[in-house]
């Protein structure tokens with residue numbers, strides 16, 4: 591059921607017990623994962639202090655996720671980077687993405703970062719319009735290079 595537009599979500603920290611519900615949300619971001627994978631990744635994240643993963647709930651249902659992480663650098667003062675932001679397809683357009691993004695920015699400011707960045711696939715035009723509407727400027731276009739390691 592789609593919550594009415596006036597319904598305000600509650601934000602709280604992501605917990606391992608949310609893994610099953612998160613499995614249903616992540617395909618809306620294009621990153622499906624199993625509950626086991628999510629529990630393992632969340633345990634690894636807990637070892638890393640400079641990050642926060644939090645969710646939006648409406649009537650006890652998980653309807654959104656945001657993960658923000660600090661990036662410390664030598665060549666600049668660093669920044670906070672949003673690693674994931676998604677609102678369930680049924681609940682988009684009701685202000686939940688804005689709430690999550692503003693919370694991430696407040697977290698970053700509270701940690702002393704003076705800017706928030708994110709990467710967004712060039713194909714996500716709707717998300718780009720959302721970010722620009724909320725004060726983000728398109729800064730640089732670059733390729734991501736990666737090499738798989740045998741471990």
Ligand SMILES: CC(C)(COP(=O)(O)OP(=O)(O)OC[C@H]1O[C@@H](n2cnc3c(N)ncnc32)[C@H](O)[C@@H]1OP(=O)(O)O)[C@@H](O)C(=O)NCCC(=O)NCCS
Nearest residue numbers: 619675676677682683684685686687688710716717719720
């Ligand atoms: C992008 C996403 C997080 C936005 O969340 P949302 O809850 O739908 O957005 P909101 O309802 O909070 O919108 C906030 C504001 O942005 C505007 N907005 C949202 N989408 C927009 C769009 N495609 N074009 C222009 N403005 C847009 C809204 O009109 C609203 O404006 P207002 O607050 O001034 O009235 C959500 O659509 C989503 O999860 N998309 C799929 C996953 C994804 O692409 N994530 C981003 C990966 S980089």
